[in-house]
Structure formats: C-alpha cells, structure tokens
Amino acid sequence: MVLLGILYVYLGWLILIYMLMLLLLVAFLVLLERKVLGMVQARKGPNIVGLFGMVQTILDGVKLLTKKFVFSGSSMFFYIAPFMGLMLAFIHWFVVPFPFNFWNSEYSVIFSFVIMGFLVFVVLWAGWGSESGYGLIGSVRGVAQMISYEVVFMFYLCCFVLVMKGYNWDDFLGIEMYVGTFLKLFLFIVWVVLILAELNRTPFDLVEGESELVSGFNVEFSGYSFTLLFLSEYMNIWFMCVLSALIFGECEGLFGGILWGAYVMCILLVRGLLPRFKFNQLIKLMWGVYLPVVFIFMIVVLVFFSG
Known part of the structure; x- marks a missing residue:
C-alpha cells in the first residue's frame, strides 16, 4: 500500500x-x-x-x-463548458507519444476521435448556456462547422489507419515511409485545410460574427472562464501540429521539433495572409469537394494496401 x-x-x-x-x-x-x-x-x-x-x-x-467574472447565464452549462474545454484539451495529450504516452492503448486514435466529438458539446453548451442570442448564434455556427469538417477529418484519418493496420498513434511513427509514393503533396494540403477547420482558425474562424461585432459562442465569457476557453483553443493548436509531425514526418528528436515549429508558423502565417471564408463556402468545400476526394483516397487505400 x-x-x-x-x-x-x-x-x-x-x-x-x-x-x-x-x-x-x-x-x-x-x-x-x-x-x-x-x-x-x-x-x-x-x-x-x-x-x-x-x-x-x-x-x-x-x-x-x-478580471471580474460576470454571471450572465443561469444554466449550469455556462459554468461547466470552460472547465470541460480545458480538461478535454489536456486529455488529448495523454495518448500521443509526446514525449511519452501516459496511456498506451491500441485504440488511441479512436479515443482522440471521441475527444474531438466532445469538443462539439463545449461549443454548444458555452453558447446556449450563456442565454445570449449572439452566443447562441455563434455556437450554432461552430457546431455546423464542426459537423461539416469532422466527418471528412475522421474519414481522412481512417485512410492512414488502413495503411498502418492499427488504431494506435504509435503506429504512425513509421508512416513517413509512404511519403513520395502514397502521401502526395495534395494529401498534405488537404490535411492543412482540415486542421485549420478543426482549430477554427483563419480562413475558417466562422464562429465570429463580423456583422454583429462579437467573438462568437464565448462572447459572454470573461475572467477565468474566457481564459480557460482561450487556453484550450491554443493547446489544441499544438496538439494538431504534433499530429502533423506524427503523420507527415518525424515526431521525435531535433527534426521533430523543427517540424512542429514549421507547422505552427504555417498556421500563424495563414491567419495573417488569408481572408475569412463565408459560411456556405466552407460547407460546400467540405461536403462537395473534400468528402468525395477522401472517399477516393479510401478506395485507393483499400485496393493497394488491403493485403
């Protein structure tokens, strides 16, 4: 004992x-x-x-x-959502090899899918629980955006899962051997667009309402609650950059650190260089373009890597 x-x-x-x-x-x-x-x-x-x-x-x-925290909502979800967002952002890291695994599971990829799905509830609860029309509109925008890209994002990762024949993030450490044969440049471009949508970054930060001059689902949050939502958002940026290095390069050592920095700089530069898309443009892009392309990727994987 x-x-x-x-x-x-x-x-x-x-x-x-x-x-x-x-x-x-x-x-x-x-x-x-x-x-x-x-x-x-x-x-x-x-x-x-x-x-x-x-x-x-x-x-x-x-x-x-x-800063003073203003209690604008009477629903318990208004208080739970920031803590849940930060907690899910921390739990994300427990299954990736950075620098080691806290929880080594054969199904860590599926576990990450589940955590990403729970993040939808954080956005929905934060906007709806604030009892504000602007917050509710921002949360509806965010949920619609998440539904649009998460389906494509998960099918996209399933292509790599089929190649590695496993559901563990550790199996992705050897996927760089396929760069130049299967993982072409356009695959990486698709990945960058998907993680920008996942992170609600420019040009896909559609939860913000320009016409209303509000920040979206978190417009009624202040003090520590806004800080928790802010920390969870930026922690997810690092998480996605680690996944990028894990899938498209090396996640360990000096070269892995250089790759993380390159992916982070790419995400930051996109915010300063590209304008924001319209809401309908994102939905058309994901459902009309990316989803058929990802299905084609999956068919190719099943044909050439099924054995």
Whole structure:
C-alpha cells in the first residue's frame, strides 16, 4: 500500500509538470503569434513589457484571471463548458507519444476521435448556456462547422489507419515511409485545410460574427472562464501540429521539433495572409469537394494496401 501511494503521488506530480509544460507552450505560442502578425502587418507587436515584450503574454494572462467574472447565464452549462474545454484539451495529450504516452492503448486514435466529438458539446453548451442570442448564434455556427469538417477529418484519418493496420498513434511513427509514393503533396494540403477547420482558425474562424461585432459562442465569457476557453483553443493548436509531425514526418528528436515549429508558423502565417471564408463556402468545400476526394483516397487505400 505504501508503494502504491508513492506511485500515485509520483504520477500526480508527473501529470502536474506535464500540464505546466503545456501551459508554457501556450504562452509561447500566443507571444509568437502576436510577433508574427506584427511582422506580417508591418508593425512591432508587443515590445514594451519585458525584454522585446516577452513578459507581455504572462501579464495578459494575469489580467484575464483577475478580471471580474460576470454571471450572465443561469444554466449550469455556462459554468461547466470552460472547465470541460480545458480538461478535454489536456486529455488529448495523454495518448500521443509526446514525449511519452501516459496511456498506451491500441485504440488511441479512436479515443482522440471521441475527444474531438466532445469538443462539439463545449461549443454548444458555452453558447446556449450563456442565454445570449449572439452566443447562441455563434455556437450554432461552430457546431455546423464542426459537423461539416469532422466527418471528412475522421474519414481522412481512417485512410492512414488502413495503411498502418492499427488504431494506435504509435503506429504512425513509421508512416513517413509512404511519403513520395502514397502521401502526395495534395494529401498534405488537404490535411492543412482540415486542421485549420478543426482549430477554427483563419480562413475558417466562422464562429465570429463580423456583422454583429462579437467573438462568437464565448462572447459572454470573461475572467477565468474566457481564459480557460482561450487556453484550450491554443493547446489544441499544438496538439494538431504534433499530429502533423506524427503523420507527415518525424515526431521525435531535433527534426521533430523543427517540424512542429514549421507547422505552427504555417498556421500563424495563414491567419495573417488569408481572408475569412463565408459560411456556405466552407460547407460546400467540405461536403462537395473534400468528402468525395477522401472517399477516393479510401478506395485507393483499400485496393493497394488491403493485403
């Protein structure tokens, strides 16, 4: 019993350190994004607080956490949604080999699919629970967008699952052998578009309403609740970049770190270079173009890799 207690304490500290590392990655990503957008728009970005503005992100986080939280909704989902969003963002990382697996399962890919499906409820509960018309419209937009791309996204990943003949993310470590034969350049382009839609990033940040000048489903959130939603969104950016390196390259070592940085820079630059799509354009793109293309990929995989 004593050894079991020590093991639990050690595991708890390990998880806590792991979560703090992820939060530091989010802080670095926010600072990097503001610097990149500043260069794209020919301005300096944050440069006052700390050396070259490096402490600006930390102080902004402290300001958000100490800001007054306004209880605009009486539904319990208004309070549950931010915590659930951050919790799901943390759970995402427990099944990917970065830098090791907390939970090594043969069905970790399916587990990630389930977590992505639960993220739909976070958006829906946050908008509907706020009892605001703007928040509800933003959540409906977000759910419609998620339904449009998640079907394509999951079928797309199933193509790689069929190639690897397994449902474990560890099996994807060897998938780089197919680059140049099966995984062509257009496959990577499809993947980039899908993860941009998954992350609600430009040009697919359609939950924001330009005509209403509101931010979407989180418009009524402030203080720590908005901070939790913000952290979960940016933590998912790192998660998708790790998956990109896992599928299309190397996830470990120095080369893996360079790939993560390249994918992150790609996502940040897209926000500064591309305009926002219309809502109907995303739906037509996913259901009318990408879904048939992904089905063709799957047929090719079944024909050439079924054995």
